[in-house]
Amino acid sequence: GQNIDQPTEMTATEGAIVQINCTYQTSGFNGLFWYQQHAGEAPTFLSYNVLDGLEEKGRFSSFLSRSKGYSYLLLKELQMKDSASYLCAVRASDRGSTLGRLYFGRGTQLTVWP
Amino acid sequence: DAGVTQSPTHLIKTRGQHVTLRCSPISGHKSVSWYQQVLGQGPQFIFQYYEKEERGRGNFPDRFSARQFPNYSSELNVNALLLGDSALYLCASSHHHPEAFFGQGTRLTVV
Numbered sequence: 001g002q003n004i005d006q007p008t009e010m011t012a013t014e015g016a017i018v019q020i021n022c023t024y025q026t027s028g029f030n031g032l033f034w035y036q037q038h039a040g041e042a043p044t045f046l047s048y049n050v051l052d053g054l055e056e057k058g059r060f061s062s063f064l065s066r067s068k069g070y071s072y073l074l075l076k077e078l079q080m081k082d083s084a085s086y087l088c089a090v091r092a093s094d095r096g097s098t099l100g101r102l103y104f105g106r107g108t109q110l111t112v113w114p
Numbered sequence: 115d116a117g118v119t120q121s122p123t124h125l126i127k128t129r130g131q132h133v134t135l136r137c138s139p140i141s142g143h144k145s146v147s148w149y150q151q152v153l154g155q156g157p158q159f160i161f162q163y164y165e166k167e168e169r170g171r172g173n174f175p176d177r178f179s180a181r182q183f184p185n186y187s188s189e190l191n192v193n194a195l196l197l198g199d200s201a202l203y204l205c206a207s208s209h210h211h212p213e214a215f216f217g218q219g220t221r222l223t224v225v
Contacts, residue, residue: 004156031212033212033213033214035216040221041218041219042118042204042216042217042218042219043157043204043216044216045213045214045215048212048213050212087156087157089156091212101147101159101162101170101172102147102149102157102159102206102214103159104149104156104157104158105156106154106155106156107155107156
């Protein structure tokens with residue numbers, strides 16, 4: 001089966017840096033994704049890692065270690081609008097299908113205070 | 115370019131009824147997946163379709179079914195609704211790139 005674990009809640013102040021960790025146990029690993037989801041809205045894609053290392057995209061960076069089953073999302077220069085749920089998702093390929101499905105964690109609710 | 119569109123946006127049904135949710139993928143995307151998101155949890159995979167064929171099914175009862183049409187749009191059907199089916203139902207489309215793009219979702223409330 002698939003098991004994805006991330007903290008339930010985090011808080012930080014405007015301008016700060018926050019790191020959201022995600023650990024996973026999965027078979028058929030085929031990539032790790034981070035999505036941002038504001039309340040009542042659809043998840044929006046933030047980042048994708050399939051090889052070990054750091055991917056940087058503006059204020060957001062994501063890191064992956066496949067041997068440790070570990071990823072983190074780093075948010076810099078936090079803004080109020082960054083208050084949202086951050087979902088860690090693993091894509092796993094099933095037997096007979098190369099497309100893969102996404103397995104999501106419960107999400108980390110980040111609150112940014114002024 | 116239009117993103118993934120879902121209809122309706124909100125729906126209220128009573129227990130035992132049937133519901134059909136609709137999804138139009140991004141133009142050119144041939145894969146559509148359905149997810150159920152209960153409040154406070156991450157989305158859970160229900161179905162994946164590619165080129166009108168079912169390519170994956172999550173751990174959901176047979177009351178849940180889906181299909182994909184020649185224009186790659188998709189329907190999710192749920193029979194004999196239960197209170198526990200109340201959730202946000204998300205459709206995602208993808209094609210030859212790693213990320214899946216989600217629609218705004220259908221908020222289903224079963225009373």
